[in-house]
Amino acid sequence: MQLKYTIFGESHGPGIGVVIENLPSGIPVDMDFILSEMRRRQAKKGGLSTSRIEGDIPEIISGVFEGRTTGTPLCAMIRNENTRSGDYTRTKDLARPSHADYTGKVRYGGFNDYRGGGHFSGRLTAPMVFAGAVAKLWLKEKGIRVGGHVLQIGDVRDEPFDLTNPQPEQFDTIAARTLPTISEEAGEKMQAVIQQARMDLTSVGGIIQIAVTGMPVGIGSPDRESLEGIIARNVFAVPAVKGLEFGLGFGFGSAYGHEVNDAMRMEGDKVVTTTNYNGGILGGISNGMPIVFQAAVKPTPSISREQQTVNMATGENAPLTIQGRHDPCILSRATVVLEAATALSVMEALLDA
Numbered sequence: 225m226q227l228k229y230t231i232f233g234e235s236h237g238p239g240i241g242v243v244i245e246n247l248p249s250g251i252p253v254d255m256d257f258i259l260s261e262m263r264r265r266q267a268k269k270g271g272l273s274t275s276r277i278e279g280d281i282p283e284i285i286s287g288v289f290e291g292r293t294t295g296t297p298l299c300a301m302i303r304n305e306n307t308r309s310g311d312y313t314r315t316k317d318l319a320r321p322s323h324a325d326y327t328g329k330v331r332y333g334g335f336n337d338y339r340g341g342g343h344f345s346g347r348l349t350a351p352m353v354f355a356g357a358v359a360k361l362w363l364k365e366k367g368i369r370v371g372g373h374v375l376q377i378g379d380v381r382d383e384p385f386d387l388t389n390p391q392p393e394q395f396d397t398i399a400a401r402t403l404p405t406i407s408e409e410a411g412e413k414m415q416a417v418i419q420q421a422r423m424d425l426t427s428v429g430g431i432i433q434i435a436v437t438g439m440p441v442g443i444g445s446p447d448r449e450s451l452e453g454i455i456a457r458n459v460f461a462v463p464a465v466k467g468l469e470f471g472l473g474f475g476f477g478s479a480y481g482h483e484v485n486d487a488m489r490m491e492g493d494k495v496v497t498t499t500n501y502n503g504g505i506l507g508g509i510s511n512g513m514p515i516v517f518q519a520a521v522k523p524t525p526s527i528s529r530e531q532q533t534v535n536m537a538t539g540e541n542a543p544l545t546i547q548g549r550h551d552p553c554i555l556s557r558a559t560v561v562l563e564a565a566t567a568l569s570v571m572e573a574l575l576d577a
Contacts, residue, residue, distance in 0.1 A: 227572040229355050233304075235340030235347040241301035242351035244287070244358065248575070249295030251362045253288050261357040264399060264560040265350060272402070272418055272556050279305055282354045293358070300354050304347075317537040318544045322525035324463070329536060344463060346554060349561045352461070356564020359571040366574075368438040370567045371395025372559045373404050375518060377414040377430035378421075383407050387471065387500040390435040390514050404559045414555075422552035425528035429464075430555045433518050434566050439504060441495075441512035443573050450508025451515075454573050458565040459519055464554055465562070467520030471503025486513075515570075521558055526550035 226246060233240030262280045280302055287298030316338050319326040324344035328336045336342050360370060369392040375382050382405040398404045405411035414430075421428040444451030452470055459465055472484060486497035497513055504515035526546045535542040551557070 227568070227575050229352075229568060231348050231351045233301075233348065233351075234337040234342040235304070235345035236342075237304060237337065239301045239303045240348055240351055241282075241285075241299065242355045244298040244355050246575070247287065247293050247295065247298055247358070248362065249293055251293040251358060251365075253284070253291055253293060253358065254361055257361065258282065258354060258357040261353055261360075261560055261564070262350065264404075265353045265557050267551075267557065272415060272553070279303070280350050282351075298358070300351065302350050302354070315544060315546070317535050318542055319533050319536055320525060320544065320546060321531050321533055322522070326534075326536065346463060346551075349462060349558075349564075352568075353560055353564045356560075356567045359564070359567035362571055363567055363574075366438070368436065368570065369395060370434065370436050370563050370570065371398065372432055372434040372563045372566075373398045373406050374411075374414065374555045374559060375431040375433040377553060377555055378417040378428050380410060380413045380417055382410040382414075385433055385435045385514075385516055387503070387516050388497070388513065390437055390516065392437050395435075399560070403556045418553040418556075421523075427524040427527050427551070428553050429521050429523040430553070431518050431520055432555065432559050432562050433516065434562055436504070436515035436566060436570055439510050439512065439515055439570070441510055443570075443577050444505065444509040446508045449573075449576070451505050451510055451569075451573055452508060455515075455517065455566060455569040458569045459562060462558070462561055462565060464521045464524075464558065465519050466522050468517060470505060470515075470517045472501040473503075473518060476501070510573075515566075519562055521555060524551045524554055 228245040230243045262282065266280055282300040282302050285299040285301060287294055287296050323341060325338060328342065328344055340347065363370065371392065373382060375384060398406060401411060403411040403414055405414065417428055456468055459468060476484060484501045486499045486501055488495055488497050495512065500513045500516065503517055504510060504513040528546060530543050530545045533542055533544045534540065
């Protein structure tokens, strides 16, 4: 049966959480590891992100007994403890540009919770990180690792992963940094870009690169359940993601075949490729090379400059100045979220193989 997860709750409700169905039984639920993953998503100090600091301690309601999954639905809840709903009362009828206020109101007939974006808030990525941490624990037992780093913020770029041989040991070093980059120098420059955006009353976007090592060959299918499709479905569940490319991605559009075909060779009894421009997937199926992709993350829509919008109650044009606590850049927190989405995708594909 297909691995399924359902995220519930709203940004300013009592709590948020996730129900994971069809998990294998016996997965060791290492809470120290899970809490370390949750901390990676928490708001960063020093002006890099929102001042809304939540404890993000998952409370496991069901599906775990004596430290291991039971195979029944795993439900975990995270309490919301630091809400300021009054920040949203004054502007509840003003659709925030690039937010889901307007689309959510139309889709749900005006009954959606508008406070902090409700169910559309980035706050809802916390339960995804919990679910992804459980998936990572299962994958680790199979020798599969998922890691990521901030490849770009503004016009500052980090070193990319080695497409053919990303180092799993490097993942832990990157994850321990305030801004998860390979190059510490690039990370410092990116932090300066974030601070400048904050002082300019705006926000800045970037690109996150994800790698999966230890992936076996033959996982996925050539149809709607292609490995790229499964990953895309979960990655695009993160509201801020607006673009996705595997391996060389859009670089293929200006390349010639002889430049970017991944030549094949034997390495002992294993087939490998000398390059990995296709990002470890061919025909929707893993080829045994590392899976590598990049995701574009848009600037946080909530900025402190005056913007033009519409009043959804009166149908009139209106100015909007957003108040409250918002991230000038979410890249420092989003890397672990995309790792989680990837881990859940790979686990789903493996369980369906």
